[in-house]
Amino acid sequence: MDAIDAIQRRTSVRRYRSEPVPRETIERLLDCAVRAPNHKLTEPWRFAVLTGEAKATLGEIRARHRLQRYDEPASDEARAGMAKARRETLETPAVLVIMSRVHPDEVVREEDYASVMMATANIMTAAQSLGLGTYLKTGGVMGDRALGELVGLPEGYRIVGLLSLGYPAESESPRRRRPAGDVTQWLG
Ligand SMILES: Cc1cc2nc3c(=O)[nH]c(=O)nc-3n(C[C@H](O)[C@H](O)[C@H](O)COP(=O)(O)O)c2cc1C
Numbered sequence: 402m403d404a405i406d407a408i409q410r411r412t413s414v415r416r417y418r419s420e421p422v423p424r425e426t427i428e429r430l431l432d433c434a435v436r437a438p439n440h441k442l443t444e445p446w447r448f449a450v451l452t453g454e455a456k457a458t459l460g461e462i463r464a465r466h467r468l469q470r471y472d473e474p475a476s477d478e479a480r481a482g483m484a485k486a487r488r489e490t491l492e493t494p495a496v497l498v499i500m501s502r503v504h505p506d507e508v509v510r511e512e513d514y515a516s517v518m519m520a521t522a523n524i525m526t527a528a529q530s531l532g533l534g535t536y537l538k539t540g541g542v543m544g545d546r547a548l549g550e551l552v553g554l555p556e557g558y559r560i561v562g563l564l565s566l567g568y569p570a571e572s573e574s575p576r577r578r579r580p581a582g583d584v585t586q587w588l589g
Contacts, residue, residue, distance in 0.1 A: 407529040412575045414534025417567030421452065422495050426531060427566070433527040437520035445502035445513035446520050449552035452495050458551055459563075460490035466542040494567035497524065498552045501561045517561055524564065534569035537562050 402410070427450055439445060451459050464483035471479035490496065501517040504510045525535045542548060543560040554560065 402530040404526060407526045410575060411525060411529040412573050413536040414569045416570040417494055418570050420568055422566055427495060430524045430527050433523045434520040437516055437523050439516035440512045443513055446517045447500040447555060447558055449498040450495060456490060456496055459496055460487040462545055462547045463490055463542055466545055493565040497564040497566060498560055499562040499564060500558045503557055503559050521562060521564060528566060533566060536565040
C-alpha cells in the first residue's frame with residue numbers, strides 16, 4: 402500500500418486479533434519513526450515497546466488510574482471500569498509508549514513535541530501500509546509515576562502518548578472529516 406492510501410485508509414483501531422506483531426516489524430516501524438523531521442536534529446523521541454508481562458503491568462496501572470474517576474472505588478461501576486482497562490490492554494498485542502524531551506525553553510519544547518508526534522504519525526502510516534492497526538491515546542495516566550518507572554522514563558522526558566498496535570480484528574471505515582477545501586484558503 403502506498404503512503405497516500407495508507408493515510409487515507411487509516412482509522413483508530415479498537416479491537417485486534419490476538420496474534421503478536423513480530424519484533425522485526427515493530428523495529429521497521431520505529432525506523433520510520435526516527436525519519437521524522439526534527440529541528441536542529443534534536444531527535445527528541447524515546448520509545449518503549451510493551452508486550453507480555455510489561456503490558457500486563459500497564460493494564461494494572463491503567464486500571465488503578467481509572468479508579469480515580471469514581472467516587473465509590475468499591476462500586477460495581479468502578480470494578481467494571483478497572484476490568485475494561487485491564488482487558489483492553491491485555492487484548493492489544495503491543496503498546497508503544499511515546500516519550501518526548503522536555504526542554505526548558507518553551508519554543509524548543511514545542512518543536513520537540515511536534516517532532517515526536519510526526520514520528521508517531523510515521524509509525525501509524527507505516528503500520529497501516531503493513532496491514533496493522535494503531536490507536537493513539539493520551540490522558541492523565543501518562544503522568545502516572547508507576548508508568549514512568551515501568552518504562553524507565555529518562556530524566557528530562559515525559560510520556561506523550563500510548564500507541565496500541567496489532568492486526569485489526571475487523572475492517573473499519575475511516576471516520577468523517579471536513580473536506581480539506583473547507584479549511585483551506587488559496588492565496589495568489
Ligand atoms: C494527540 C492525540 C491524543 C489522543 N488521545 C486519545 C485518547 O486519550 N483517547 C482516545 O480514545 N482517543 C484519543 N485519540 C484518538 C482520536 O480520538 C482519534 O484519532 C479521532 O477520534 C479520529 O479518529 P480516527 O483516528 O479513526 O480518524 C487521540 C489522538 C491524538 C492525535
